[in-house]
Amino acid sequence: xxxxxxxxxxxxxxxxxxxxxxxxxxxxxxxxxxxxxxxxxxxxxxxxxxxxxxxxxxxxxxxxxxxxxxxxxxxxxxxxxxxxxxxxxxxxxxxxxxxxxxxxxxxxxxxxxxxxxxxxxxxxxxxxxxxxxxxxxxxxxxxxxxxxxxxxxxxxxxxxxxxxxxxxxxxxxxxxxxxxxxxxxxxxxxxxxxxxxxxxxxxxxxxxxxxxxxxxxxxxxxxxxxxxxxxxxxxxxxxxxxx
Numbered sequence: 001x002x003x004x005x006x007x008x009x010x011x012x013x014x015x016x017x018x019x020x021x022x023x024x025x026x027x028x029x030x031x032x033x034x035x036x037x038x039x040x041x042x043x044x045x046x047x048x049x050x051x052x053x054x055x056x057x058x059x060x061x062x063x064x065x066x067x068x069x070x071x072x073x074x075x076x077x078x079x080x081x082x083x084x085x086x087x088x089x090x091x092x093x094x095x096x097x098x099x100x101x102x103x104x105x106x107x108x109x110x111x112x113x114x115x116x117x118x119x120x121x122x123x124x125x126x127x128x129x130x131x132x133x134x135x136x137x138x139x140x141x142x143x144x145x146x147x148x149x150x151x152x153x154x155x156x157x158x159x160x161x162x163x164x165x166x167x168x169x170x171x172x173x174x175x176x177x178x179x180x181x182x183x184x185x186x187x188x189x190x191x192x193x194x195x196x197x198x199x200x201x202x203x204x205x206x207x208x209x210x211x212x213x214x215x216x217x218x219x220x221x222x223x224x225x226x227x228x229x230x231x232x233x234x235x236x237x238x239x240x241x242x243x
Contacts, residue, residue, distance in 0.1 A: 002030060002204050002205055002206045002207070003027065003028055003029045003030050003202055003203075003204055003205075004029065004030065004031050004032075004033060004111055004113070004202070004203045004204075004205060005020075005024045005027075005029040005031070005032045005033070005200060005201070005202055005203075006032075006033045006034075006035065006113075006115070006148045006183075006185050006200065006201045006202075006203060007020055007032070007033075007034060007035070007185055007188050007199075007200035007201070008034050008035030008036050008037060008062070008117065008148075008149075008150035008185055008187070008188065009035070009036075009037045009062070009150045009151070009153050009186070009187035009188060009189060009190060010034070010037065010038050010039075010048050010052075010187075010188045010189045011037055011038075011039065011040045011041040011042050011064065011187070011188075011189035011190045012038070012039050012040060012041060012042035012043060012044050012045040012047075012048050012089070012189065013041075013042040013044065013048070013188060013189030013190065013198075013222050013239075014042075014044035014047040014048050014051070014222075014225075015044075015217050015218045015219075015221050015222045015225075016188050016189045016198040016215075016217045016222065017048050017051060017052075017188055017189065017198075018051070018217075019198055019215050019216075019217040020188050020198050020200050020213075020215060021051065021055065023200075023213060023215055024200075024202075027202060027213070029202060031110075031111065032055060032057045033057065033058050033059075033110055033111075033113075033115055033148070034052060034057050034058065034059040034060070034115075035060060035062070035115055035116070035117055035148055035149055035150040035151075035185055036059060036060045036061055036062025036063075036065055036104070036117035036150060036151075037062030037063065037064045037065060037117065037150065037151070038052055038059065038062070038065060038101075039064055039065055039068050039089050039093075039101070040062075040064030040065075040067070040068065040085060040086070040089065041064070041085060041189065041190050041235055042189055042190070042222060042225070042226060042231075042235065043222075043225035043226045043228070043229040043231060044225060045068075045089045045092050045093060045097075046092050046093055046094070046097060048189075049093070049097050049100065049101075053100065058108060058110045058115070059104055060104060060105055060106060060107060060108055060115045060116055060117055060123075061101075061104040061105060061106050061117060061123075062117040062126075062150070062151070063117065063118070063126040063151070064086070065101045065104060066101075066126075067086045068086055068089045068090055068093070068098070068101060069098045069099075069101035069102045070102075071090070075087070081232045081234065081235075084231070084232065085231060085232070085235070088229070088230075088231065106123040106124050107120065107123050109144060111205065112144065112146075112205065113144060113146045113147065113148060113203065113205075114142060114143070114144050114146070114147035114148070115147070115148055115149075116147060116148075116149050117149060117150055117151050118149060118151045119134075119137065119138040119141075119149065120138050120141035120142050120147060121137045121138055121140060121141045126151065128151060128152055129149070129151075129152065129156075129158070129182070129184070130152060130154075131167065132158065132165040132166070132167050135158035135160075135165050135167070135182050136160075136165050138158075138182050139158075139160045139165065139180055139182060142180055142182065145175070145179070145180050145181065146175065146180070146181045146183065146203070147180075147181070147182050147183070148183050148184075148185055148201065148203075149182065149183070149184055149185070150184060150185055150186070150187065151184075152184060152192070153186065153187035153190055153191055153192035153193070154184060154186065154187075154191075154192055154193040155170035155184050155185060155186035155193065155199055155201075155212060156168070156169070156170060156183075156184040157169075157170065157171075157173060157181060157182075157183050157184070157210065158181065158182040158183070158184075159176075159179055159180070159181055160179060160180040160181075160182075161178075161179055162178075170184075170186070170212050171212065172209065172210065172211050172212065173209065173210045174207075174208060174209050174210075175208040175209070175210065181210075183201065183210060185199070185200055185201040186199030186200065186201075186212070187199060188200060190238065190239065191242040192242065192243055193242060194241070194242050194243065195214060195242045196219060196239060196240055196241060196242035197214040197215055197216055197217070197242075198214070198215045198217050199212065199213065199214050199215075200212075200213050200215075201213070219239050219240055222236075222239055223236035223237075223239055223240070226239075
């Protein structure tokens with residue numbers, strides 16, 4: 001197996017997810033992996049879950065997946081809009097959907113690479129990685145050369161040599177032997193790096209290359225779905241600007 005697609009932070013954006021899955025097919029991808037947050041924010045949680053399950057995509061637990069499937073979670077400290085979306089999403093899913101989310105692992109290794117939503121150190125805490133120091137804590141717990149993650153919705157590559165950690169802007173990139181990599185795959189359904197296109201990564205396990213894919217999708221239709229569902233308008237507006 002050579003080409004592996006890794007994507008995450010779908011956030012119930014079915015229009016973006018369909019475009020990504022179609023592109024994976026066109027790029028000759030052999031397998032798809034997901035770094036979590038299938039649900040949350042957007043208006044098609046059940047459709048996204050069904051598609052991910054249909055293609056047999058291994059998934060790890062994202063924080064929004066956890067919020068939605070943990071009915072005992074106290075939402076009083078949440079942003080009111082975020083709490084509203086969590087409750088709304090629960091109502092859209094079947095008991096089987098919720099059970100599937102509950103059974104997602106926080107970390108998994110597939111095809112020789114690690115998957116985590118946030119970090120390998122205390123993955124259940126859903127910490128963010130925005131700089132080299134935060135990435136260093138992850139590398140301490142990363143046992144394989146390559147780990148893919150999401151959570152920030154901002155694509156980025158972190159490389160660890162023997163004595164240093166480097167932050168590398170998202171780009172087509174060849175992995176170097178003897179080094180470790182912690183790679184943020186960006187977001188399918190709600191990018192936050194100023195580029196509204198759906199983003200994912202193709203990892204060629206033979207050539208040892210990383211390719212970032214950015215895809216146009218029907219943002220207007222995704223916005224219409226959010227508004228029709230009665231979800232906060234801010235969630236629709238941010239899709240157009242990638243923030």
